[in-house]
Amino acid sequence: MGNSMLVFxxxxxxxxxxxxxxxxxVCLLIVSSFKKRDVxxxxxxxxxxxxxxAFNEEKAIEQKLLNLLELNYPTEKLEILIGSDGASDRTDEIVSRFHxxxxxxxxxxxxxxxxxxxNALLEEACGEIIVFTDVRQELDYESIHALAANFKDPEVGCVSGELCFKTEARSILGHVGKGMDLYWRYEKFLRKKESEIGSMLGATGAIYAIRRSLFCPVPLDILVDDMYVPLSIVERxxxxxxxxRALAYDRPSERGGEEFKRKVRTLAGNYQIFLHFLNFFxxxxxxxxxxxFSHKFLRVIAPFSLFGLLASNLFILSHPFYFWFFLAQILF
Structure with missing residues (x-):
């Protein structure tokens, strides 16, 4: 391969x-400034x-249920469905205490x-609107009202809330917590702007809602339901x-290894989504x-892009700029 091709x-x-x-x-910011679709x-x-x-959630399930029961929404219009996915700890016992x-x-x-x-819980649900949430996060007092207000618009089929990391958690957990907070600020900016020009590509699993009539069963091999479900609705x-305004509060993982596992799972889940929704490209x-293409696909292939950059740089070291750039890649 010629030197000019490697430089290219x-x-x-x-x-x-x-x-x-x-x-x-930057492109999203520009487009949303003149092509904004209000809800x-x-x-x-x-x-x-x-x-x-819930699967083996004995440490968090009680607080989650107390949180859900305290939400500001008409009592007669709110039901809570808990599915214990073969729990082997005290999850079932704790939930059974609630009457x-x-x-x-x-x-x-x-x-x-x-x-x-x-899928099983959705068959039993009676609500017109379904709210999905994970055990770990607490929901804001007004979160259900905030989600529901968007469904007044007949064009809206899915609404994602916002995941926030508690201030004290960020200060205690240091670099991992701050890194997660920075990532979510960046991700929320993208989702907000994508929403303004049409639709987001996914939701936060901590808090999102859909119209019950639009739910399609989630394939059993899917790893990221919070991306599959919204896209299946956008597809229609x-x-x-x-x-x-629909907030869910979380604490970042104290161990970077846990966050790494989640990222790997999300990465694998994205590949699944691409295969399920090829027509979306x-x-x-x-x-x-x-x-x-820009938000998900290029992000997924970014490691390969970085490796390709390093490899191409290796063969054009004769010029001082490329030499120092290569050295910077190795060091950082």
């Missing part, structure tokens, strides 16, 4: 990496079903996996939007082709 590859990959992390957000929100209090899949008529508890004899539990012509068929 080097600069092409520089451009791809720059666009992935900086260029795309026609209004007071709306439909019957709501909150669904939670609220709003809590409906379903035990599964073995660990079938989250998609199976969600509805919008998936971001609601910054076709601009003539999909209103979110640009967003999906």
């Amino acid at each position: 590859i080097f600069w092409f990959l520089i451009a791809v990496i720059f666009y992935t992390y900086a260029g795309y957000p 026609k929100k209004g007071v709306y209090e439909p019957r709501v079903s909150v669904v939670v899949s 609220s008529p709003r809590i409906r508890f379903f035990r599964f004899v073995k660990n079938f996996g989250k998609p199976h539990v969600l 012509g509805y919008r998936a939007v971001f609601e910054s 076709m601009p003539w068929k999909s209103p979110i082709a640009w967003q999906l």
Whole structure:
């Protein structure tokens, strides 16, 4: 391969990496400034079903249920469905202590996996609106009202809330907590702008809601339901939007290894999503082709882009600039 071709590859990959992390957000900011689609929100209090899949959550399930029971929403219009996915700890015992008529508890004899539990709970749910949430996070007092207001707009099929990390957690956990907080600020900016110009590509699993009538069973092998469910709704012509007032509070993991495992799972889940929604990459068929390619696909292949940059740089070290750039890559 000629030297000029290697130089071209080097600069092409520089451009791809720059666009992935900086260029795309700038483009979103520009596009949203003149192509903003407002959501026609209004007071709306439909019957709501909150669904939670739990597996060995004895440390957090009690606080989660107390949190859900305290939410500001008409008591007669809110039900809570808990699915214990073959728990082997005290999760079932703890949930059974709650005698609220709003809590409906379903035990599964073995660990079938989250998609199976969600599909089963949705068959039992009575609400017009379904709210998905994880055990670990607490929901804000007004979060259900904030989500529901968006469904006043008939074009909206899915609404994602906002995941926030508690201030004290960020200060205690140091670099891991601060890193997670920075990542989520960046990610929320992208989701907000994507929502403004049409639809987001996914939701936060901590808090998101859909119209019950639009739910399709989640394939049992899916790793990221919070991306599959919104995209399946967008596929049918509805919008998936971001609601910054619907808050869920979390503490970042104290161990970087746990966050790494989550990232690996999300990465694998993204590959699954690409295969399930290949038609979304076709601009003539999909209103979110640009967003999906820029936000998700380029992010997924970023490690390969970085490796390609390093490899191409290795063969053009004769020029001082490329030598120092290569050294910087090795060091950092």
